[in-house]
Amino acid sequence: MKNIYITDLDHTFLRSDLSVSDYTKKIWNSYENKAILGIATARTYKKTAQFLEGVHVDAPMILLDGALIATMDKKIIDTKFINKEMGDIIIDVGAKLGIFPFVLSLVDSELNEAFSYSTILNSYQSEIIKRYVNDDHTQVYKNIRAQENNFKIVYMADEPILEELQREVKKIFGEELKYILAPEAYMGCYFLTILHKDADKSHGIKSVSEAVGFDLNRLTVFGDNYNDIGMFELSDVSVAVANAQERVKEKADIVLPHSNDEDGVAHYLEELLDG
Known part of the structure; x- marks a missing residue:
């Protein structure tokens, strides 16, 4: 039976400039016939497919923090x-605190997505939006509302105001929703x-395992941030890159000496090949 390798993207597999080095592509792709290879990311299908051009992925992808499981050929x-x-209630709670979200939604069964945001942005959001200036799925609203099928609602701000927002939303919905503050x-x-409440990478791995039929005892995962901890706990081997958050390193079985910008995942996989 094959081993399974599933990696986070941002700050783990991708470099800080959002590229995948030729070295990482070479090492990762060398496992094409030796293992099952997958991705678990907070990113949308569209962005993930763009970033992974030339990278072999044969397992269904865990996207949008586990809110979507889909194959590279768009099978949901x-x-x-x-x-x-x-969604609208969440937006209204945030509005009372003077902050507005990014809303990521599904438009249709062809995996067309909507990235909605308000005309009122803080400095962090304004910086992020610069990266999406040429994307055709962004939608800006003076009075932002949720869509029918929302994958996730994301706020960027300083920690204290987000802690307050989380408390206020939890008063209304409690454990009906999942909250990741990182x-x-x-x-x-x-x-x-x-x-x-069931949208996370650990639930995503279970869905992928059922779809592909792999053994979790042969699963190795790579990550850097809090949304990776659930899949760390589910896997046989959990690997944190050198630049991972300290809390994530504490949960990992292995902490790499190399960061994402130093191709940490690829170095680890190459050592396995050499071993």
């Missing part, structure tokens, strides 16, 4: 949505991601 395996009513490694802020 599973979805976990926040409905419009809940640092953004390179922008000096935090983000609060709000999802369906």
Whole structure:
């Protein structure tokens, strides 16, 4: 039976400039016939497919923190949505605190996505939006509302205001939703991601395991941030890159000497080949 390798993207597999080095592609792709290879990311299908051009992925991808499980050829395996009513309530709670979210939604069964945001942005959000200036799936609203099928609602701000927002939303929905409050490694802020209660990478791995039929005892995962901890706990071997958050390193079986910018995942896999 084959081993399984599933990696996070941002700050783990991708370099800080959002590229995948030729070295990483070479080593990762050398496992094509030796293992099952997969991705678990907070990114959308579209962005993930763009970043992974030339990278072999044969397992269904865990996307949007586990809210979407889909293959590279756009076959949807599973979805976990926040409905419009809940989404609008979340947006209204944030508005009372003076902050507005990014809303990531499914438009149709062809995996067309909507990335919605408000005309009112803080400095962190404004910086992020610069990266999406040429994307055709962004939608800006003076009065932002949720869509029918929302993968996740994401706020970026300083930690104290996001902690307050999380408390206020939890007063309404409790454990009906999942909340991930984590640092953004390179922008000096935090983000609060709000999802369906079963939308996370660990649930995603279970869905992929059922779809592909692999043994979790042969699973190795790679990550750097808090949303990776669930899959760390589920895997046989969990690997944190050198630049991972300290709390993530504490949960990992292995902490690499190399960061994402030093091709940490590829170095680890190459050592396995040499061993």
